[in-house]
Amino acid sequence: MAEKNKRITKTVVGLLAIAALITGLFVSQHLHQSHQIDISQFNGTVLEKPRTVAAFSLQGIDGQIFDNQQLQGQWTLVFFGFTNCGYLCPTTMAELAKTYKLLEQQKVAKLPKVVMISIDPPRDNLEKLKSYVTAFNPNFYAARGDNKDIRKMTREFGIAYAKVAAPAGKNPEDYDVQHSGTVMLFNPQGQLCAFFTTPQQADLLAKDYALLVK
Numbered sequence: 001m002a003e004k005n006k007r008i009t010k011t012v013v014g015l016l017a018i019a020a021l022i023t024g025l026f027v028s029q030h031l032h033q034s035h036q037i038d039i040s041q042f043n044g045t046v047l048e049k050p051r052t053v054a055a056f057s058l059q060g061i062d063g064q065i066f067d068n069q070q071l072q073g074q075w076t077l078v079f080f081g082f083t084n085c086g087y088l089c090p091t092t093m094a095e096l097a098k099t100y101k102l103l104e105q106q107k108v109a110k111l112p113k114v115v116m117i118s119i120d121p122p123r124d125n126l127e128k129l130k131s132y133v134t135a136f137n138p139n140f141y142a143a144r145g146d147n148k149d150i151r152k153m154t155r156e157f158g159i160a161y162a163k164v165a166a167p168a169g170k171n172p173e174d175y176d177v178q179h180s181g182t183v184m185l186f187n188p189q190g191q192l193c194a195f196f197t198t199p200q201q202a203d204l205l206a207k208d209y210a211l212l213v214k
Contacts, residue, residue, distance in 0.1 A: 042211060043196070043204040050191035056153055058117065058143040061130035066115075066143040071190035075112045075213055078184045080150075080159045082120035083132040088181045088198070089116075096183070097136040098202030103209065110213045111139075112185070118144040119154065119161045120177050157184060157192070185212070 053068060060066035077096065081089035096114050103111055116133050118124035121144045129142035145153075154161060161179035166172055181198040183205070194212060196205060 042208055043201075044185075044194050044208045045196070046194045046212070047192065050187055050189070050193040052191055053186070054152075054156055056145075056149065058145040058149065059126060060143045061126050061133070061141060063126070066141075068190050071186045073188055075110055075188060075209070076186040077112045077114045077209075078117060078186065079115070079181070080117050080119050080154060080157075080161070080179065081181075082118050082177055082179075083124050083128055084120065085177070088179070092181050092183065092198070092200050093133065093136045093140075095200040095202045095205065097140070099205040099209070100137055100139070102202060102206040106206070106210065108210055108213065112209065114140045116140070116142045117150070117153070118142065119150055119159075119179055121145060121147060121150060123173070157195075158182070185209070 053071070055068055057065055057067040060070070064070075077099075079089075079092055079096065081092065083089075093116065100111065100114060114133075114137065116129070118129060124144055126142075126144065129144060133140040133142040144150075153159075159180055159182060161177055164176040164178055166174040166176075181200070183196045183200060184192055185194040185196070187193045194208070196208070
């Protein structure tokens with residue numbers, strides 16, 4: 001058991017190291033202080049030049065295709081997670097639900113579309129995803145794709161994740177997925193314009209969002 005725990009710890013540490021490396025490269029290549037908002041008032045990270053997203057095509061919980069076109073026309077908050085997640089995903093989704101409620105209370109005119117994209121497609125079918133995200137807020141949305149498509153997207157955005165096998169003697173399907181918890185914001189042109197690293201805090205997310213969209 002001790003050896004198993006050591007292996008899991010090494011997996012998590014390695015995952016976080018990869019995430020830090022990818023994020024560092026991403027920041028060095030794409031991020032500067034924004035000239036359009038007061039950066040000193042911003043808690044997340046803003047891209048000076050919003051980044052065009054590579055073409056993708058997923059399945060949405062409404063039975064429709066979720067692709068680049070669906071990022072256009074509104075502000076969109078995207079989080080990569082999975083329904084069997086024990087802590088990070090439900091915590092993040094709860095903070096996003098609080099954020100949405102705060103924005104409603106503040107009467108922010110342009111409310112975001114909140115989307116969770118599954119990093120565990122073998123276990124997350126559309127029905128399960130819909131039940132999961134709408135439990136946090138009926139307006140929330142989710143999408144899935146095959147492992148190849150999800151891996152391509154997460155690499156582009158610097159989202160690290162790794163499957164951790166179930167403990168010996170347990171059902172192999174009870175595996176875990178360790179992952180980073182960055183939330184990304186896309187503008188109405190479908191471009192990545194900001195991101196927010198863990199831990200997520202609803203009041204700060206709402207404040208940053210309001211600064212960007214007004």
